[in-house]
Amino acid sequence: MKHSSRNENDVHLDTIERGFGIDQKFWENFLQILHDSKGLSELLDVPERKVKDWHSRILEAVDRREKQLQNQPIKKNNKLIK
Numbered sequence: 028m029k030h031s032s033r034n035e036n037d038v039h040l041d042t043i044e045r046g047f048g049i050d051q052k053f054w055e056n057f058l059q060i061l062h063d064s065k066g067l068s069e070l071l072d073v074p075e076r077k078v079k080d081w082h083s084r085i086l087e088a089v090d091r092r093e094k095q096l097q098n099q100p101i102k103k104n105n106k107l108i109k
Contacts, residue, residue, distance in 0.1 A: 039088045040095065047092075054089055058082060 046053040060067060061082045068075040 036091070040092055043085075043088045043092045054085060058085060061085075 043054065046057070050056070061078065064075050064078040067073075068078045071078075
């Protein structure tokens with residue numbers, strides 16, 4: 028279901044952030060599981076070709092998050108550090 032007030036990139040970044048909130052290695056670990064695309068596709072009843080696409084899509088979203096974090100100004104006590 029698409030949210031009209033939020034763009035798809037924001038939703039992706041929120042999901043990536045939730046994964047990091049669970050554990051800093053969440054996505055690294057999940058990507059390891061994706062190496063068994065056949066087993067995961069059977070477990071989740073999802074076509075294997077879709078599971079194979081997840082690896083690159085997740086890496087792209089993690090990279091966007093990293094770039095976003097690098098571009099944010101550093102704050103200390105809610106004041107920008109210049």
